[in-house]
Amino acid sequence: MKEVKVGQVLQLFEQFAPQKYALEGDPIGLQVGSYQKRVKNIMIALDVLENVVEEAIEKKVDLIIAHHPMIFRPVKKIQTDQAQGRIIEKLLKHDISVYAAHTNLDVAKGGVNDMLAQALQLEKTAVLIPTYEQKLRKLAVYVPVEHEKQVRTALGEVGAGAIGDYSHCSFSTEGTGRFQPGEGTNPHIGQHGKLESVQEVRIETVYPVEMEKKLITSMLKAHPYEEPAYDLYDLALKGEELGLGRIGELKEEMSLRDFALFTKEVLDSPGVRIVGDLDEKVKKVAVLGGDGNKYFSKAKFKGADVYVTGDFYYHTAHDAMNMGLNIVDPGHNIEKIMKKGVTELLKKECENSQFEITIFPSEEDTNPFIFL
Known part of the structure; x- marks a missing residue:
């Protein structure tokens, strides 16, 4: 083991x-x-x-x-x-x-706030409070023509080439690769001491720097060469915005009362506190795990009908009520x-x-x- x-x-x-x-x-x-x-x-x-x-x-x-x-x-x-x-x-x-x-x-894509948004069945979700912008890099790797699909698939499967709602994005150009295997090598193509020419494909794909180690490991595993040639480039292109909380829409609007009961059920909370008119219809929902008192005005600014968060304060609830923002507080423990x-x-x-x-x-x- x-x-x-x-x-x-x-x-x-x-x-x-x-x-x-x-x-x-x-x-x-x-x-x-x-x-x-x-x-x-x-x-x-x-x-x-x-x-x-x-x-x-x-x-x-x-x-x-x-x-x-x-x-x-x-x-x-x-x-x-x-x-x-x-x-x-x-x-x-x-x-x-x-x-x-x-x-x-909380901030990570697929982390606590995405888990909460998914449980609430929110669609068209976006970050509520941006706190971090991913840095992007580009990988360019040279692969024998017959192994192009194998390597491109491996890169896409670990998340490289994700641009907006598109995945597995890459670009390929063909050319000739040249190398001479030295003593002690175990070349996939060619012989020791002999200059070799091979038809190769240059595969280019973009990725967030956080996944670099995972990406390189996957590429090396899929690549047939003992010593693959590849380049890494920093990009001026802006990456995905990450942050606290999420905001999205319910598939169909419902009353605040029904939404609060739905929240209680899907987030397995023993009870919820509510601020607002129980008969008012809600569709756009902001959610932030933990203590979200500081960010209620951001939820309102981004058009939320209701804000789901924990530990809401008495006077902050008054402020939210006065600005017309409904609150559902299922507690901090929903995390x-x-x-x-x-x-x-x-x-x-x-x-x-x-x-x-x-x-x-x-x-x-x-x-x-x-x-x-």
């Missing part, structure tokens, strides 16, 4: 949600443990509370990937008769590493949707990398609120 370390798993995860996506000051990353630790069992959690750590101990977990950072502010002392100290003590005693993916997972989402995503990535690892979501409830 191939030994896999924490660092290798996190490297895969960060191709999806790089740390540079995080908002300034967000304490993300490895918070407890070592990148060198061997890992067999991974648990995905929303919060790292004591009941979650007990679950991890029972299930022989090596690594917890959590959405909310366990250590949000600097720890000045560790007292093992206090909750945080007990948690840290148990993690260290049982050699469990903890990694936090917070706002980087638990990431447990299943990240589990599925990381499983797929680990399988592609042939990592023999068990990945599963935490089953513990970390919602501090009880609804009567």
Whole structure:
């Protein structure tokens, strides 16, 4: 069995949600443990509370990937008769590493906010609060004519050539490639010490810099040559805008009352708070996981009929009401949707990398609120 370390798993995860996506000051990353630790069992959690750590101990977990950072502010002392100290003590005693993916997972394409938008069945979605613009690069690789399709397909399958709603975009030009295999080489075409000419295709495709490692790995795997020739170029072309929250449309408008009940059901919330006229029709929806108080005016500015977010304040609710924006607050805990989402995503990535690892979501409830 191939030994896999924490660092290798996190490297895969960060191709999806790089740390540079995080908002300034967000304490993300490895918070407890070592990148060198061997890992067999991974648990995905929303919060790292004591009941979650007990679950991890029972299930022989090596690594917890959590959405909310366990250590949000600097720890000045560790007292093992206090909750945080007990948690840290148990993690260290049982050699469990903890990694936090917070706002980087919120911002990532396919991350928490996209998961919420998908659960709400929103269409024509866009970023609500832009925070990051992807940098684009171009790959140009030279391939024998008979292997062109094989390499182009491999590049497209990992996401290269995605432009707007189009995928697998590339351009090819034919020419002659020349090389002379040296001693100790194992050429796919040609002989040692003899100059060889081959009809080749130059394949060009654009990709976000975040996927470069994955892209190159896929290209090398599909390419028949021992030492493929390829170039990488920085582009002035602007990449996709990423950020917090999403805004989109319901397939059909519904009353605020029906939408609130729908939200409660699909986001598995024990209750919702509502601001607005329950009989008013809504169609355009903004959603932002966690505490979205700061961004309600952005939702209104972008034309939202209703804003779905958590932890809404009393006076902020007055402000939203006065500007005619409906609010549905199903609580902060709806971000638990990431447990299943990240589990599925990381499983797929680990399988592609042939990592023999068990990945599963935490089953513990970390919602501090009880609804009567």
